[in-house]
Amino acid sequence: MLQPSLTHGPSWKALAAHYDEVKELQLRELFAQDPIRGERFTCEAAGLFLDYSKHRITDETLRLLLNLAAEADLQGQIAAMFRGDHINLTEDRAVLHTALRAPKSYRIEVDGQNIIPGIHAVLDRMAAFCEQVRAGAWLGYTGRPIRRIVNIGIGGSDLGPVMAFEALKHYAARELDFRFVSNVDGSDFAEATRDLDPEETLFIVASKTFTTQETMTNAGTARAWCLAALKDEAAIARHFVALSTNAARVAAFGIDTANMFGFWDWVGGRYSMTSAIGLSTMLAIGPEHFRNMLAGFHAMDEHFRTAPFERNLPVLMGLIGLWYTDFFNAQAVAVLPYDQYLKRFPAYLQQLIMESNGKATTLAGQPVDYQTSAIYFGEPGTNGQHSFYQMIHQGTKLIPCDFIAFAQSLNPLGDHHDLLVSNVLAQAEALAFGKTEAEVKAEGTAEWLAPHRSFPGNRPSNLLLAECLTPAVLGSLVALYEHMVFTQGAIWCIDPFDQWGVELGKVLAQRIQPELEDTEEPELNHDSSTNALIRRYRRLRRS
Ligand code: G6Q
Numbered sequence: 339m340l341q342p343s344l345t346h347g348p349s350w351k352a353l354a355a356h357y358d359e360v361k362e363l364q365l366r367e368l369f370a371q372d373p374i375r376g377e378r379f380t381c382e383a384a385g386l387f388l389d390y391s392k393h394r395i396t397d398e399t400l401r402l403l404l405n406l407a408a409e410a411d412l413q414g415q416i417a418a419m420f421r422g423d424h425i426n427l428t429e430d431r432a433v434l435h436t437a438l439r440a441p442k443s444y445r446i447e448v449d450g451q452n453i454i455p456g457i458h459a460v461l462d463r464m465a466a467f468c469e470q471v472r473a474g475a476w477l478g479y480t481g482r483p484i485r486r487i488v489n490i491g492i493g494g495s496d497l498g499p500v501m502a503f504e505a506l507k508h509y510a511a512r513e514l515d516f517r518f519v520s521n522v523d524g525s526d527f528a529e530a531t532r533d534l535d536p537e538e539t540l541f542i543v544a545s546k547t548f549t550t551q552e553t554m555t556n557a558g559t560a561r562a563w564c565l566a567a568l569k570d571e572a573a574i575a576r577h578f579v580a581l582s583t584n585a586a587r588v589a590a591f592g593i594d595t596a597n598m599f600g601f602w603d604w605v606g607g608r609y610s611m612t613s614a615i616g617l618s619t620m621l622a623i624g625p626e627h628f629r630n631m632l633a634g635f636h637a638m639d640e641h642f643r644t645a646p647f648e649r650n651l652p653v654l655m656g657l658i659g660l661w662y663t664d665f666f667n668a669q670a671v672a673v674l675p676y677d678q679y680l681k682r683f684p685a686y687l688q689q690l691i692m693e694s695n696g697k698a699t700t701l702a703g704q705p706v707d708y709q710t711s712a713i714y715f716g717e718p719g720t721n722g723q724h725s726f727y728q729m730i731h732q733g734t735k736l737i738p739c740d741f742i743a744f745a746q747s748l749n750p751l752g753d754h755h756d757l758l759v760s761n762v763l764a765q766a767e768a769l770a771f772g773k774t775e776a777e778v779k780a781e782g783t784a785e786w787l788a789p790h791r792s793f794p795g796n797r798p799s800n801l802l803l804a805e806c807l808t809p810a811v812l813g814s815l816v817a818l819y820e821h822m823v824f825t826q827g828a829i830w831c832i833d834p835f836d837q838w839g840v841e842l843g844k845v846l847a848q849r850i851q852p853e854l855e856d857t858e859e860p861e862l863n864h865d866s867s868t869n870a871l872i873r874r875y876r877r878l879r880r881s
Pocket of ligand 1: 494
């Protein structure tokens, strides 16, 4: 039976009507009308302060957005996730990454079994292993301590670990060297290992399914690389560990399951950085910092689960983002961390957000008649300022921004940090309030140049401010975005936890691979473009 679309509900209609009334409102006016707007439109939780005053919203907008959340039963959907209902409908799975960071005292059941003891048992095994490696007590096959660590994984088994390693480098054991190999392109493996000595190298094969083509190819190459030097199968047990849900495949690959750290099918790949997939993070920063990171995640989980929506950070960010996506038809959001350690955070969010909410079919199997996920992109400030900010300030597209800043630097150097923070505050101010042609002319700019030098303003942003980039703050920041994604997915009636859109290309690649490698000229039955490209590749490959 056809279900009525979200757009036919009273809250959506009210928002559409409200949009017509307020779409021309200027942030300049909104701030002039309310002298304490900058203090009122703020919210704080789990170590993060959010200023959302520079948005094209009024109290009424917020009220209507909150009605939309109520109409979608967001509260009920949040409860269902935390309870372990199979909310990942298309894969018939529970979604319980939040359980991975729940304290030992919690009780969360999946199919009648409390999963918390199992989670903590894996964490304890990971901690014991990390202590050994970090202390130089985990010896390679020839008796040398492990000093180089290569994480092999892709997608959710790579982006979280890379991002967290970079973000928390300040807390990392510098005597250990970390590399990350993800791409099936042999250059990735070759460059990551070219200066490594197999005798002191440990490979972490991170794959939930242990079937992923890229990861299995890289793991096979790593195995051969290791055996070429160490010349004994017994060496694998000292130089390989696996992070997976698939013990049978791990064993078939030749990794002793005693060296496997498990997790569960209710942990989605892009939500897995707090599972065993975080082993590289724990090796780098140590078990204590890792547990602090989990505590930060948990603090935001609890905030999301319990805080009233009008003071709920992920809910507010989710609703305001939806306001631009669905009513202003904004296509993109820029994530702009003013912290060099967060340089991989935008790449991490690309997957988290776009793989989760880049869908056009509702849970009832109907096409959506509204926009879903925005395009997320970004770079650390201030580098982005000298790159694409031009378009955000003066281009034809509305691109809401998420600025992220910290009050304290992890590397205080002269006045670097005040300069950095003055830039982030200035950018948010410039975007919101702009500079009129009259103001530009009043400064003495020539008439003809004034249109080029003026800034329209009225360009919205969030500003997230935390005291310092600690493991706990990173945890709450990531959980904030995880739950923002959930909020939007719940309202859009889509499944944020599947990713069927990645399947077709994988299947077609399996068909094409033998056609590329065939020694005889194969019969090709693709479209004329694909056929011609395959023939050309075969010719060029031979020459
Ligand atoms: C994430 C996706 C995907 C996945 C990779 C790696 O949510 O499911 O990015 O993480 O395809 O999968 P494996 O961990 O199974 O190798």
